[in-house]
Structures are given as C-alpha cells and as structure tokens.
Amino acid sequence: MVSYTYRQSFARNAAATLDTIKAMGITDMEFSNLFGKTAADLRKLLDERGMTCSSFGVGYPDLQTKLAEVGQNARTLGANYVRVAWVPHKGPFTLEMARQTVADFNSFGKQLKDQFGLTFCYHNHGYEFEPYEDGTLMDYIIKNTDPKYVSFEIDILWTFFPGADPAALINKYPTRFKLMHLKDLRKGVVGNLSGGTPVENDVALGTGQLDLPTILKAAKKSGIKHYYIEDESPSYARQVPQTIAYLNSLK
Numbered sequence: 001m002v003s004y005t006y007r008q009s010f011a012r013n014a015a016a017t018l019d020t021i022k023a024m025g026i027t028d029m030e031f032s033n034l035f036g037k038t039a040a041d042l043r044k045l046l047d048e049r050g051m052t053c054s055s056f057g058v059g060y061p062d063l064q065t066k067l068a069e070v071g072q073n074a075r076t077l078g079a080n081y082v083r084v085a086w087v088p089h090k091g092p093f094t095l096e097m098a099r100q101t102v103a104d105f106n107s108f109g110k111q112l113k114d115q116f117g118l119t120f121c122y123h124n125h126g127y128e129f130e131p132y133e134d135g136t137l138m139d140y141i142i143k144n145t146d147p148k149y150v151s152f153e154i155d156i157l158w159t160f161f162p163g164a165d166p167a168a169l170i171n172k173y174p175t176r177f178k179l180m181h182l183k184d185l186r187k188g189v190v191g192n193l194s195g196g197t198p199v200e201n202d203v204a205l206g207t208g209q210l211d212l213p214t215i216l217k218a219a220k221k222s223g224i225k226h227y228y229i230e231d232e233s234p235s236y237a238r239q240v241p242q243t244i245a246y247l248n249s250l251k
Helices: 003-012 014-023 039-048 060-065 067-077 095-116 137-144 166-172 212-220 236-249
Strands: 028-031 052-058 081-084 119-123 150-155 177-182 226-229
Touching: 003 014, 003 028, 003 236, 014 039, 028 226, 039 052, 039 067, 052 067, 052 226, 060 067, 060 081, 060 095, 067 081, 067 095, 081 150, 081 177, 095 119, 095 137, 095 150, 119 177, 150 166, 166 212, 177 212, 226 236
Parallel strands: 028 052, 052 081, 081 119, 119 150, 150 177, 177 226
Antiparallel strands: none
16 A cells, blocks of 8 residues: 555544554555654554555656665665655656666665665656657666666556557566556546546546456566555545455456
8 A cells, every 4th residue: 555545634633544454454554754754663563563665666867866864764664665756847748857766776776775675666647658669767767777776666557548558568578577556547537648637537446447357467467576555546435445446356
C-alpha cells in the first residue's frame, strides 16, 4: 500500500491508520512522507504490527541536497528501495531534460547503492512518454541509465494515461522494473502527456480502463518484487476494499 492513499488519515493518526490497513491483510508499505514523525517512530509502529516498509519515496530536491539523510531514513525504515516520482520541469518534457535526468539518476543511484546498499527507482508520471526516435523519452531514460544503479517503479495509470501499454512496457524491459503502483483510470477519461488528472479519476481496480489481467501476467514474468495499491481519490475508503476483492478474484 502507498501511504499517499491514506495521506489524510496518516497525518491525523499513523498508528490507527496502520491498524486499518493491516486489518485488510496488507503488511507491505511504501512511505513517501514521514507525516511529522521520525523514520524511527514509523519503524516502531510498523514493527509492532508485523508490517514492513519496502520502499521510501522522496522529492527530487531531497536527492540533490540531502541524499545522506534520505539514505539514513530509508535504512531506518527498513526499505530496500528509494524512489522519486517527479522530475521538476516546466512545459513539455524534452530530450535535454531527459539527458539531465539520466545523469542525475545515475549519480543518485550510485551514491545510494555504494553508501547505503539501496536501490534507486524512478516512478514514471506520464510526461516522459513524449515521442523520441522510434519510441519515447521514457525509453531513452531506461536505455541510458545504468541498470546497476537505476531501476524503475511502473505506475500503470501513468503509463496508460499518456497512451502507452503497461504490459508491453514491462515485457520490453522485464528486468528494469522492480516496483509497481496498481491503480485504474475512470472509464471515459481521455489521457494526455501532462502528468496530471483530477484525483477523482482514480477508481477501484477492475472498474476502469486498464487491462489488469494482462498487465499482471506480464508483471509476474518480470523482475517486479513489490506491488502497491495506490488510490488518490477521496473515495479511497470505499474503493480500496473493492480493489482488494478484485485482486483476490483474479486467478
């Protein structure tokens, strides 16, 4: 589960929120916020419940200016992965931006691996699917980052929304994706390359536009290790149980 789904609850009461998530049978978390606590505080709450944090999400500036603190926090939480989900940019994403991104990622990834034994992952957000040569700038980033230091978290909504096929992308780079965000896009919503859509367009898995059985079959054959449910919508309390029921129904 991505902590962002329960962001308002976590901000109010982290312990009770973890109880709610665990009661649904989920014990593997990805935190992208410490919600005013220390990493050690959160780790204690997780340990008390037999839960784990496998991935720690941070902002780009944190990696540029306080990478050591990021690495320490990730280690304290017990995470194996540090991920970033947005490359700061204005206007359409360009080749020049992608080149800088590749250089940054290789550097962040090497430092996190060498100093902390952590795997750096980039979570796509839709704007990287600008056409480039016979593919997209997402292809450019994957091909030009060092697999030893840079892996990826595929957000299937933010792969589908800009017009790509999540299953095909996983099949194309089966060893590069280590993490996945599971989410679905409301029927009738037309995507674009902006990297944004109203949060209400996140719907329970199996009720939207994505071909989840095909995507999950591809994922199963790939190097993906952790699957996180993410639901940004205000209806998450109703939708997350629906999502879990859907996933349990898949054979």
